[in-house]
Amino acid sequence: MNIHEYQARDLFEKFGVASPRGKMAGTPRDAEIAAQELGTEKIVVKAQIHAGGRGKGTFTNGFKGGVHTATKPEEVRELAAKMIGQTLVTHQTGPAGREVHKVYVVEAAEIAKELYLAILLDRATAAPVVIASTQGGMDIEAVAAQTPERIFREPVHPLLGLQPYQARKLALALGLHGPQSTQAAKLILALYKLFISCDCSLVEINPLVVTKAGDVLALDAKFNFDDNALYRHPEIVALRDFTEEDPREVEASKYCLNYIGLDGNIACLVNGAGLAMATMDIIKHCGGEPANFLDVGGSATKEQVAAAFKIILSDKKVKGILVNIFGGIMRCDIIAEGILAAVQETQLPVPLVVRLEGSNADIGKKIIRDSGLAVISADSLVDGAAKIVAVVKEAAATEAAAAAEAAMAVAVAAAKAATEAAAAAAQAAASLPLKSKGTQPAAL
Amino acid sequence: MAILVTPETRVLIQGITGGFGSRHAQLSLDYGTKIVAGVTPGKGGQIFERVVPIFDTVAQAAKETGATVSAIFVPPPFAADSILEAVDAGLDLVICITEGIPVADMVRVKAAMRGSKTRLIGPNCPGIVCPGEGKDSHGGCRIGIAPGYINHKGHVGVVSRSGTLTYEAVWQLTTRGLGQSTTVGIGGDPVNGTSHLDVIKMFNDDPETEAIIMIGEIGGTAEEEAAAWIKENCKKPVAGFIAGATAPAGRRMGHAGAIVSGGKGTAAAKIAAFRDAGIAVAETPSVMADTLIRHIKELGK
Numbered sequence: 234m235n236i237h238e239y240q241a242r243d244l245f246e247k248f249g250v251a252s253p254r255g256k257m258a259g260t261p262r263d264a265e266i267a268a269q270e271l272g273t274e275k276i277v278v279k280a281q282i283h284a285g286g287r288g289k290g291t292f293t294n295g296f297k298g299g300v301h302t303a304t305k306p307e308e309v310r311e312l313a314a315k316m317i318g319q320t321l322v323t324h325q326t327g328p329a330g331r332e333v334h335k336v337y338v339v340e341a342a343e344i345a346k347e348l349y350l351a352i353l354l355d356r357a358t359a360a361p362v363v364i365a366s367t368q369g370g371m372d373i374e375a376v377a378a379q380t381p382e383r384i385f386r387e388p389v390h391p392l393l394g395l396q397p398y399q400a401r402k403l404a405l406a407l408g409l410h411g412p413q414s415t416q417a418a419k420l421i422l423a424l425y426k427l428f429i430s431c432d433c434s435l436v437e438i439n440p441l442v443v444t445k446a447g448d449v450l451a452l453d454a455k456f457n458f459d460d461n462a463l464y465r466h467p468e469i470v471a472l473r474d475f476t477e478e479d480p481r482e483v484e485a486s487k488y489c490l491n492y493i494g495l496d497g498n499i500a501c502l503v504n505g506a507g508l509a510m511a512t513m514d515i516i517k518h519c520g521g522e523p524a525n526f527l528d529v530g531g532s533a534t535k536e537q538v539a540a541a542f543k544i545i546l547s548d549k550k551v552k553g554i555l556v557n558i559f560g561g562i563m564r565c566d567i568i569a570e571g572i573l574a575a576v577q578e579t580q581l582p583v584p585l586v587v588r589l590e591g592s593n594a595d596i597g598k599k600i601i602r603d604s605g606l607a608v609i610s611a612d613s614l615v616d617g618a619a620k621i622v623a624v625v626k627e628a629a630a631t632e633a634a635a636a637a638e639a640a641m642a643v644a645v646a647a648a649k650a651a652t653e654a655a656a657a658a659a660q661a662a663a664s665l666p667l668k669s670k671g672t673q674p675a676a677l
Numbered sequence: 678m679a680i681l682v683t684p685e686t687r688v689l690i691q692g693i694t695g696g697f698g699s700r701h702a703q704l705s706l707d708y709g710t711k712i713v714a715g716v717t718p719g720k721g722g723q724i725f726e727r728v729v730p731i732f733d734t735v736a737q738a739a740k741e742t743g744a745t746v747s748a749i750f751v752p753p754p755f756a757a758d759s760i761l762e763a764v765d766a767g768l769d770l771v772i773c774i775t776e777g778i779p780v781a782d783m784v785r786v787k788a789a790m791r792g793s794k795t796r797l798i799g800p801n802c803p804g805i806v807c808p809g810e811g812k813d814s815h816g817g818c819r820i821g822i823a824p825g826y827i828n829h830k831g832h833v834g835v836v837s838r839s840g841t842l843t844y845e846a847v848w849q850l851t852t853r854g855l856g857q858s859t860t861v862g863i864g865g866d867p868v869n870g871t872s873h874l875d876v877i878k879m880f881n882d883d884p885e886t887e888a889i890i891m892i893g894e895i896g897g898t899a900e901e902e903a904a905a906w907i908k909e910n911c912k913k914p915v916a917g918f919i920a921g922a923t924a925p926a927g928r929r930m931g932h933a934g935a936i937v938s939g940g941k942g943t944a945a946a947k948i949a950a951f952r953d954a955g956i957a958v959a960e961t962p963s964v965m966a967d968t969l970i971r972h973i974k975e976l977g978k
Contacts, residue, residue: 462779506931507839511962615963
C-alpha cells in the first residue's frame with residue numbers, strides 16, 4: 234500500500250521526523266488559505282498523486298510540471314487551479330496519467346545540501362538495514378551502480394533495534410558535524426521508530442536536506458507498507474486512496490482475490506501465486522500476451538470465482554480466458570461451479586479454455602462437460618496455453634479477414650459506382666454536341 | 678532415508694480444530710501419516726476425529742505423544758507465537774503453512790530462533806511430502822496441504838517456493854514414472870526459515886536422492902545463492918524453473934516475496950545463474966520433469 238506525500242508528512246510529524254511545514258488543499262481557495270497560514274516568503278505547490286516524476290510531468294491541459302514555487306497566496310491559488318481536477322502524466326503514470334484531487338502547499342526550503350536516507354528490510358539478512366548516501370536528490374539505483382562507495386549500509390539487529398551510536402555513525406557518514414549531526418541522528422532514530430511502529434517495508438527520504446539555515450529536514454518521502462500487517466494498522470488503512478488504484482484491483486481486493494492488470498489480451502485465472510506467474514509466462518511462450526495476474530488463492534468459494542470472471546471480463550482488451558487450476562487446497566469442483574455461475578451471468582463473450590488437475594479434478598471436469606457449455610478443455614498447462622493462444626489468434630484473424638472482406642466489398646462497390654458514374658458522365662458529355670474539346674466532364 | 682521426515686515421523690498439528698487445520702489433518706491421516714497430537718489452547722482433553730488427542734500446549738503434546746515435528750495452521754496474527762512455542766518445546770522441525778504473517782513478526786522469530794535446534798520451514802508454504810509405498814503413495818508422511826495422490830515414491834528431490842507449481846512438477850514426474858524422495862515447499866515469503874540452499878545441501882547428502890528439481894520465482898537472491906553453491910559442490914543433476922519472467926517490475930505477484938525491485942530479483946538474472954551453475958533450465962513450467970530427464974541422460978548418470 235502507498236500513501237500521499239501530505240499523509241507521509243503527517244506521519245513524520247507524529248513520530249518527530251523533522252520536515253517542512255505544509256498543508257493539504259482540495260480546492261484552489263483552500264490552497265490560498267493554506268499559503269496565507271504558512272506565511273512564508275516562498276511556497277511550493279505540489280500535485281498529490283502516488284506516482285513519481287511529478288516535477289517533470291505535464292498535465293493533459295498542457296500545463297507543465299506538477300511541482301511549482303510561488304511567493305504570493307494568489308499565485309498559489311492560480312497554480313492549484315491549474316492542477317486540481319486535471320490529469321498529470323509522468324514517466325511513472327503511463328500515458329493515461331492520474332487525476333489530481335489534492336495539492337500539498339508547503340514552505341520552501343533553502344537547500345544547502347541534498348542527502349539520501351532509507352530504511353528497508355534486507356531479505357538476505359532477514360533484518361532491517363539503514364541506507365544513507367551523500368548523493369541525495371538523484372536516482373539512488375544509479376548511484377549504487379556507478380559510485381557504490383557513496384552508499385552506506387548500517388544493518389540493524391532485529392531484536393535490539395537501531396542503536397543511537399549507529400545513528401551517529403550514519404550522520405557522520407553523511408558528512409554532517411556539530412549540531413547538524415545531532416539533528417540527523419535524532420531524525421534517523423525517529424524514522425526507525427516510525428518504520429517499525431507502522432510495519433513499513435520501505436521508508437525512503439530523497440532528498441534529506443540541510444537547509445541554508447542549518448536544519449536537517451526530510452523533504453520528500455516514499456512509503457511502502459507490509460500488506461500482511463495492515464490488519465493491525467487501521468490508521469494506515471484509512472490513508473488508502475482508492476482513486477489512485479486500478480478499479481479492477483480494488484474490486485478484486487473486495488473479494489480477497491489477488492489481481493494485477495497487465496497489457497495483453499489473454500486473461501488467466503489460476504490458484505497459487507507461483508503457478509499464476511508461470512501461467513502468464515507460458516502464455517507469452519506460446520506467442521500470446523497475458524492480460525493479468527490472478528491468483529484466486531487456496532480456498533476460493535464459488536462466489537469468488539464468479540467475481541473473478543467478472544473482473545477479468547471488465548477488461549475490454551480480453552479476447553480469451555485460460556483457467557489453470559492445480560487443486561491442492563482448492564477443489565476443482567468448486568472452480569467448475571464458479572465457472573458455470575459466471576458464464577450464466579456474463580454469457581461468456583470470449584473463448585474459454587479450462588485445465589483442471591488435483592483435488593476433485595474428475596468431478597470438476599464432469600460438471601463442465603455436463604453443462605454443455607462451449608468450454609475448451611485442456612489436459613496440461615502447455616496444452617491449455619497453446620489452445621487459448623491459437624483460438625484467440627484465430628478469432629483475430631477471422632475478424633481481420635472479415636474486416637478485410639468488408640473493406641474489399643466497400644472498395645469494389647465504390648469502384649463499380651465510380652466506373653458507372655464515369656461512364657454516365659462520358660455519355661452525358663458525348664451527348665453534348667457543343668462541348669469544347671479537352672474539357673473534362675464535371676462529374677469526373 | 679529421505680530428508681527431514683520419514684513415514685515413521687510423529688507429527689502434531691497446531692490449530693487442528695480450525696477449519697483449515699482440521700481438513701488437512703484428516704487428509705494426512707487418510708494418507709497414512711502419523712498425526713499423533715493436536716494443539717489448541719483451551720481445548721486440551723478433547724479428541725480430534727476420535728483418534729488424535731488434543732492438548733493445550735505444544736510442550737504437553739510432545740511429551741505425551743513423542744511428536745518431533747509440528748505443522749502450524751493458525752491464523753496470521755497468532756502464527757509467530759505458535760512457531761516460538763514449538764521452538765521452546767524443543768521440536769526438531771516446525772512447518773508453518775499459514776499465509777499472510779507480517780514480515781516484521783518473521784524477522785523477530787528468525788532472530789529469536791538463532792542457536793536453537795529447531796528447523797523452521799515456511800511460512801506460507803505447502804509443506805513436505807515423503808511419499809509412501811502404497812497405492813497413490815499412501816503410507817507416506819504428508820505434512821501440509823499438498824494433494825497426496827500426485828506423489829510417487831522414488832529418487833527425485835523437489836524444492837520450491839510455490840505450492841501449486843510444486844504440485845505441477847511432482848505430477849509431471851509421477852506421470853513420467855519418476856518418483857520423489859522428498860518434496861519440500863519452502864514458502865513464498867521474503868523472510869522464511871529454510872532456504873533453497875539449505876534443502877539442496879540436504880538433498881546432496883541424501884543417498885536416496887539421485888536428482889533434484891529446484892523451482893524459484895522472481896524476488897530476492899536465494900536462487901542465485903543456491904546456484905552458486907551447486908556450481909561448486911553439488912554431485913547430482915539439477916533441473917530448474919523460475920516463474921515470473923513476464924511480471925512487471927515493482928508489482929508484488931501474490932507472494933509477499935515475489936517482487937522485482939531496485940533491478941534485483943529478475944527472472945533473467947536467476948535463469949542466468951542457473952545456467953552458469955550447470956542447472957538445466959526448463960523453458961516453460963510444463964517441461965520441468967522432461968528437462969530433468971533429458972539432463973540426466975546427457976550427463977549419463
